[in-house]
C-alpha cells in the first residue's frame with residue numbers, strides 16, 4: 001500500500017490550495033443575499049465568454065439541462081432523428097428521448113473514443129436533423145469533417161463539451177477554436193469532478209448566434225424575456241450565485257489545472273509505453289486535449305483483473321462506460337441504429353481510466369505505473 005490514500009479525483013487537495021479565495025467568494029454571496037441571478041453570475045459568464053472566445057454564454061443548472069435546452073431552442077420536432085455516439089455518458093442521449101426525438105446511435109473511433117465520421121455518415125437519413133458530437137475524456141472530436149457534413153446536409157451541431165472545457169481544436173488552415181464553440185450550440189457541465197467544477201451542480205451553453213443565445217436564455221427562464229410574459233414553454237434552469245462565485249475563482253486557474261493534467265498524462269504515457277497489452281490514449285494533431293480522463297485500453301481481456309489487482313494495491317480506477325447506450329434498458333424501443341456499434345461494444349470491455357486530477361504527485365503516479373508494470377510482469 002502507498003503511504004497516502006490515492007483517489008480518482010482530489011477535490012479536497014485542490015480546494016486547500018485556494019481555500020481563502022473560495023471561502024471569501026462564498027461569504028460575499030451570502031452577505032449580499034443575492035443568491036439567484038446575482039451580479040457574480042454575469043461576471044463569471046463574461047469571463048467564461050472571454051476564456052472560450054465564443055459569442056455568447058448562457059448559464060444554466062447543469063450539463064444535462066444545457067443539452068436539453070439546446071435541443072429545445074433549435075426547434076426540433078417530435079420524431080426528428082438526432083445522431084449521438086453509443087459510447088458516452090447517458091445524458092447525451094437521454095435528453096433526445098426525453099423531448100420525444102429519436103436518438104440514433106452511432107459508433108465511435110477506437111483510437112479517440114469519439115464519434116466516427118464514417119459511422120456518422122452511414123447513419124444519416126432524411127429524418128436526421130442534428131448531431132451531438134461528444135468530446136469524450138477531454139479530447140476534441142475531429143470537428144472539421146463533422147461541420148462540413150452537417151453543412152452539406154443542413155444538420156444542426158450541438159457539441160457536448162462537458163468533458164473538454166479548455167481543449168483546443170485546430171482546423172486544417174491553422175485556425176484554433178475552443179471545444180464547445182464551433183457548433184450551433186456547445187454545452188458544458190460544472191459538476192464537481194469536471195475540469196472546471198463547482199461545489200454543486202452547474203452548466204452553461206455557448207453559441208455565436210445572438211438570436212439563438214436569446215432563445216436559450218428564455219427557455220432556461222420559463223420561456224420569458226419580460227417578467228411574467230411567457231412566449232414559449234421553457235423550464236427553470238439556473239446557475240446559482242454561490243456556484244458562479246466559486247467558478248469565477250476557479251476559472252482563473254483553469255489553464256494551470258489543464259497544464260497539471262497534461263503533465264500527469266505525459267508521465268503515464270512515457271512510463272507505460274512499453275506494455276504491449278495496453279493501448280495508451282492518443283492525442284491527435286488536431287487537438288490539444290485536457291485529459292478529463294486518462295483512459296487506457298486493455299486489449300488482452302485482462303481489464304477487470306487489472307482493475308481488481310490495482311484496487312488491492314489501493315489504486316482506484318473507473319470504467320467509463322461499462323455498457324454502450326444502445327444496450328441500456330432505457331433505450332430499448334426508443335433509440336434507433338442502422339450501423340454496427342462494434343467499437344463501442346469493444347471499448348466498453350476494454351477501457352480503464354486511471355486516477356487523473358490536478359493534484360497528482362509524481363510519487364503517486366510512480367506507484368501506479370509500477371503496479372501496472374508489476375501486474376503484466378507477473379502474468
Ligand SMILES: *Cc1c(COP(=O)(O)O)cnc(C)c1O
Nearest residue numbers: 062063064089091092162189191
Ligand atoms: C457530466 C456529463 C454530462 C452531464 O452533466 P451534468 O452537469 O451532470 O448534468 C453530459 N455529458 C457528458 C459527456 C458528461 O460527462
